[in-house]
Amino acid sequence: MLTILFDGIAYGMLLFVLACGLAVTLGLMNFVNLAHGAFAMVGGYTVVVLMQRAGLPFLLALPAAFVVAAAVGAVAERTLYRPLYRRSHLDQVLFSIGLVFMSVAAMDYLMGSQQQNIRLPAFLTGRFEIGGVGIGIYRLFLIAVCGCLTIALQFVLAKTRFGARLRAAVDDQRVARGMGIDVNRIFALTFAFGSGLAGLGGALGAEILGLDPTFPLKFMLYFLIVVTVGGTSSMTGPFLAALMLGIADVAGKYYVPQAGAFIIYSIMIAILMVRPNGLFARGITR
Amino acid sequence: MLKLLSPTKPTTPAAFLKAEASWRPQEVVFWILALAILFISPNRAALMNEIAILALFALSIDLILGYAGIVSLGQAAFFGLGAYTAGLLAKHGVTEPITGLVIATLFAGLFGLLTSVLIIRGTDLTRLMVTLGVALILHEIANKADWLTGGADGLLGIMMGPILGLFAFDFLGKTAYLYSLTVLFLLFLLARRVVHSPFGLSLRAVKDNPLRASSVGISPGRRIVMIYTLAAAYAGAAGALLAQTTSFVSLEVLDFGRSADGLLVLVIGGTGYLYGGLVGAIAFKLMKDFLSGITPAYWLFWMGLFLVILVLVGRDRINVQAKDLLARLTGRRSA
Numbered sequence: 210m211l212t213i214l215f216d217g218i219a220y221g222m223l224l225f226v227l228a229c230g231l232a233v234t235l236g237l238m239n240f241v242n243l244a245h246g247a248f249a250m251v252g253g254y255t256v257v258v259l260m261q262r263a264g265l266p267f268l269l270a271l272p273a274a275f276v277v278a279a280a281v282g283a284v285a286e287r288t289l290y291r292p293l294y295r296r297s298h299l300d301q302v303l304f305s306i307g308l309v310f311m312s313v314a315a316m317d318y319l320m321g322s323q324q325q326n327i328r329l330p331a332f333l334t335g336r337f338e339i340g341g342v343g344i345g346i347y348r349l350f351l352i353a354v355c356g357c358l359t360i361a362l363q364f365v366l367a368k369t370r371f372g373a374r375l376r377a378a379v380d381d382q383r384v385a386r387g388m389g390i391d392v393n394r395i396f397a398l399t400f401a402f403g404s405g406l407a408g409l410g411g412a413l414g415a416e417i418l419g420l421d422p423t424f425p426l427k428f429m430l431y432f433l434i435v436v437t438v439g440g441t442s443s444m445t446g447p448f449l450a451a452l453m454l455g456i457a458d459v460a461g462k463y464y465v466p467q468a469g470a471f472i473i474y475s476i477m478i479a480i481l482m483v484r485p486n487g488l489f490a491r492g493i494t495r
Numbered sequence: 496m497l498k499l500l501s502p503t504k505p506t507t508p509a510a511f512l513k514a515e516a517s518w519r520p521q522e523v524v525f526w527i528l529a530l531a532i533l534f535i536s537p538n539r540a541a542l543m544n545e546i547a548i549l550a551l552f553a554l555s556i557d558l559i560l561g562y563a564g565i566v567s568l569g570q571a572a573f574f575g576l577g578a579y580t581a582g583l584l585a586k587h588g589v590t591e592p593i594t595g596l597v598i599a600t601l602f603a604g605l606f607g608l609l610t611s612v613l614i615i616r617g618t619d620l621t622r623l624m625v626t627l628g629v630a631l632i633l634h635e636i637a638n639k640a641d642w643l644t645g646g647a648d649g650l651l652g653i654m655m656g657p658i659l660g661l662f663a664f665d666f667l668g669k670t671a672y673l674y675s676l677t678v679l680f681l682l683f684l685l686a687r688r689v690v691h692s693p694f695g696l697s698l699r700a701v702k703d704n705p706l707r708a709s710s711v712g713i714s715p716g717r718r719i720v721m722i723y724t725l726a727a728a729y730a731g732a733a734g735a736l737l738a739q740t741t742s743f744v745s746l747e748v749l750d751f752g753r754s755a756d757g758l759l760v761l762v763i764g765g766t767g768y769l770y771g772g773l774v775g776a777i778a779f780k781l782m783k784d785f786l787s788g789i790t791p792a793y794w795l796f797w798m799g800l801f802l803v804i805l806v807l808v809g810r811d812r813i814n815v816q817a818k819d820l821l822a823r824l825t826g827r828r829s830a
Contacts, residue, residue, distance in 0.1 A: 241620060292807065298619040299566050300806050303762055306755050307802025314796030426751065430627060437624050471635045474628045478613060481625055485617030 211342040213460050219348035221455020222355035223417065225448050227410030227428070228435040229362060230282075230403025232447040235436050237379040238396065240294060241301040244308035245407060245432050246425030250316060252278040252408020253420040257325045267330050271412050278408020283401035290400065291393070309425045316422040325420045327412075351413060358406070363444055375399055434477045440487025450488065508693065516691035525770070526680065533672055541668035546780045547675040548736050552753075553760040553772025554679075554686060555729030560758075561767030562690055563722045564702035565614060568623050568754050569630030570730050572610075575749030577603040577731030579637065582650045582744035590656035592674065596735045603731020604724050611723040615716045627751070634749040649745030653738065664740070671740035678736060679773075682729060686769060689725065698722055759802060762810055 231245040252274035259265040259273055289308075293301055329347060336345040366372040378385040378392045385392055411424070418428065431454065439450030454473060461472040480488060529547075533540060552574055559565045580599035589595050613625045637644045644650055657663040664670045689695055700708040701715045709715055738744045747753070756779070764775025782801070786794040 235620075241623070289803070289807070296806075298623070299560070300810070302566060302568070302623065303758065303802055303810075304806040306759075307799040307806065310795045310799030310802065312799075314793045314799065318793055318796070430631065433624055433627075437620060467639055471632060471639075474632045474635070478625055478628045478632075481617065481621050482613060485621045 212344075213463050214456060215342060215344060216348060217456030217459035218452060219345075219351045219355075219455070220417065220459050221452035222352055222359070223410060223414050224431060224435055224455050225451035226355045226358055227407055227414060228432040228447060228451060229359075229444065230400075230405075230407045231432045232436045232439070232444060233399055233403045235433075236440075236447065237375075238294065238399075240290070241298050241305065242290075243302060243305035243429055243433075244312065244425065246428050247309055247312035248278045248282055248404040248407040249411030249414075249428070250312065250420070250422075250424040251281050251411070252405075253327075253411035253415045253424065254316065254320060254325070255408065256327060256412040256415065257320075257420065260327065267327070267333070271409060274412035275405040275409040278411070279401045279405030282404020282407075283397060285404075286397050286400040291396075294396075309429070312425055313422050320422065322422055325415065327415045327420070329416060347416065351417075354413065358409075359444075359448060362406075366444060371395075371398075430474075434473065436487075438477055438480050438487055440484075440489035443489060446487055446489030508696070512691050512693070512696065516687065522770075525773075529676060533669060537667060537669060540672040542780065542784075544668050544672040544675050544740055546776050547672065547679045548733050548740070549757075549760060549780065550773045550776035551675075551679045551682060551733040551736065552730055552757045553764070553776055554683065554769065555726045555733065555772075556757050556761045557766055557769060557772045558686060558690075558726040558729065559723055560761065561769075561771065562695065562698045562702065563719055565719065565723070566619055566623055567614075567626040568751070568758070569626035569628070570726070570757050571749050571751065571753040572626075572630035572633045573603040573607055573727040573730035574734035574737075574753060574757075575630075575633060575637065576606055577734030578738040578744045578748040579644060579650065579734075580731070581735035582653050582738040583643070585653045585655055585739065585742075586650065590654060591660065592655055592658045592739045595739060596678065596732060599735035599738075600728050600732040603734070604728030606731075607727020608720065608724040610727075611720040614723060615719055627754075630749060630751065630754060634746065634751075637746055637749055644744075644746075647746060649743060650738075651743070653742040653744070655739050655742060668740070675736050675740060678732060682732060683769065683773075686729070690769065694718070694721075759798070762802075762805065765810070 227249050228245075230248070231242060234240045234242045234245070255274040255277040256267070256270040259270040260267065265273070285308075289304075293304055333347045333350055336343055338344065366375065374385070374390050375395050377388070378390055378395045382392055411420070418424075434454060435447050435451045438454070439447035457476060458470075458473055461468060461470075465472070532543060552570070555573070556567065556570050559567055559570075577599040580602045581595045584595040584598060589598070610629050613629065614622045617625070638646055641647070655664055658670070658674055662670050662674075690698070697708065697713045698718055700711070700713055701718055705715045734748055737748065760775040760779045761772050762775070763778050764771035764773065783794060783798070786797045790797075
């Protein structure tokens with residue numbers, strides 16, 4: 210029971226790190242980016258390539274995954290995403306589905322369609338028990354890393370100058386521009402950072418979620434659920450939603466495996482029916 | 496919409512609708528060609544059957560997206576429901592296609608009615624998620640209920656009888672194409688009637704501005720429910736046609752990819768003028784045939800690239816140019 214809770218929390222934290230970039234683009238910037246998972250996949254494959262071909266240790270490959278995904282995100286934002294910020298949601302959906310299709314096929318071409326395995330270093334494998342709770346060392350590692358990231362993220366958004374500028378740019382672009390804030394640069398940085406986090410999430414999660422070219426499609430909905438259910442006004446909402454989703458998913462798979470992902474989808478629909486703007490929304494309908 | 500109501504056009508609403516609903520020569524040519532192609536190249540009938548089914552599916556999306564402005568990512572739910580219903584009926588004794596088609600269509604429509612309450616409230620994003628969620632739930636159910644649906648192996652052993660006891664399906668798929676084309680044509684006529692009615696006009700008002708529409712006495716919710724139900728029934732009919740003409744149903748009918756394809760088809764052809772789905776289906780299938788001929792495994796990449804470029808260039812611009820070209824070719828300025 211507690212073991213499931215523990216695994217669920219680890220899974221939820223991982224989902225949050227994967228999805229928080231989307232929470233910014235979709236939640237704050239109001240851009241429906243279905244291709245978010247593609248950046249996560251880039252991070253995952255970066256680790257695979259670095260470990261298998263270059264023989265880099267896992268812990269060094271993780272930051273590399275962040276850097277590569279962030280770089281890809283920065284380039285994509287500059288060249289592709291920026292012209293679409295003001296377009297309709299339908300355009301954004303079509304565009305990002307197109308990107309997903311391209312990334313799936315391209316990864317298939319480059320790396321093959323088989324599932325990739327990441328060999329974890331020995332000190333991260335195995336599990337121990339405390340008071341009857343089975344704790345996987347890797348899951349503990351996940352909770353630690355993701356927890357730190359979450360706190361850092363919250364700190365950056367709430368306390369730093371950059372965070373204040375981002376919130377200003379999101380709330381009212383025109384006024385922010387008038388105040389001398391370089392909105393384009395802020396958005397570009399944020400987008401790149403969000404992609405980087407997704408990449409890191411993809412790298413961390415490859416062990417648990419599995420990594421193959423269909424990754425962006427398979428987990429697209431999970432990211433979207435985290436953001437829509439969590440609401441788009443803060444980072445706390447998506448964080449709690451991710452935890453809830455993680456625990457519900459792990460518990461569901463354990464107790465009622467025949468229901469599969471049924472539970473998650475039903476919960477999502479039920480929540481969105483009651484609160485169309487998410488659980489923790491400001492209550493403003495846009 | 497204001498442009499359409501400009502002084503050069505008929506001024507009373509009834510006259511406006513009548514003018515809009517009148518048949519244009521190129522439409523007649525289109526349908527005659529659709530039928531004639533069967534006699535020009537009969538051995539492509541199977542492909543043309545697929546095109547007709549895809550066109551019907553895209554038409555159903557056009558009804559809700561093009562006329563009510565609702566972005567759905569889960570239209571495959573109704574397509575799959577129709578396909579499984581028709582398949583199961585055929586497997587369990589109801590082998591007459593039209594009976595099966597009608598039941599499957601009504602069933603999908605009923606499900607559309609039930610789920611339409613989910614999409615009345617909320618923003619674009621909520622609708623996107625809810626429609627997607629409904630389709631995924633159905634996919635999950637069909638996957639797990641393998642005693643009924645055959646699970647991942649698909650529904651085998653569908654034997655179709657002749658249509659109305661008269662026309663048996665042949666190997667080339669000629670009957671299949673004629674059957675699908677007839678259904679497509681009839682449903683197209685109905686859709687045409689619906690969108691050129693006062694109801695259709697009010698829908699467009701809702702799409703343009705829900706708030707304004709409700710202030711002149713149009714209730715957006717009810718209208719959205721009605722069109723969504725109708726669109727669901729259309730998608731169900733398309734699914735039923737696929738099940739009946741190919742004698743096979745698999746989980747693939749409920750895939751997210753199918754919803755995305757449908758949306759893509761519609762966008763290629765253009766939304767909101769009914770022919771978008773039809774033209775798009777032809778273009779999509781030909782493009783897919785061509786691209787998978789070059790690189791069998793990676794046609795998805797080119798499809799994605801096409802989508803990205805389409806959006807970046809601006810899909811309206813392409814449509815307007817295509818329409819201009821069409822008008823110039825047929826020697827008539829219709830739009």
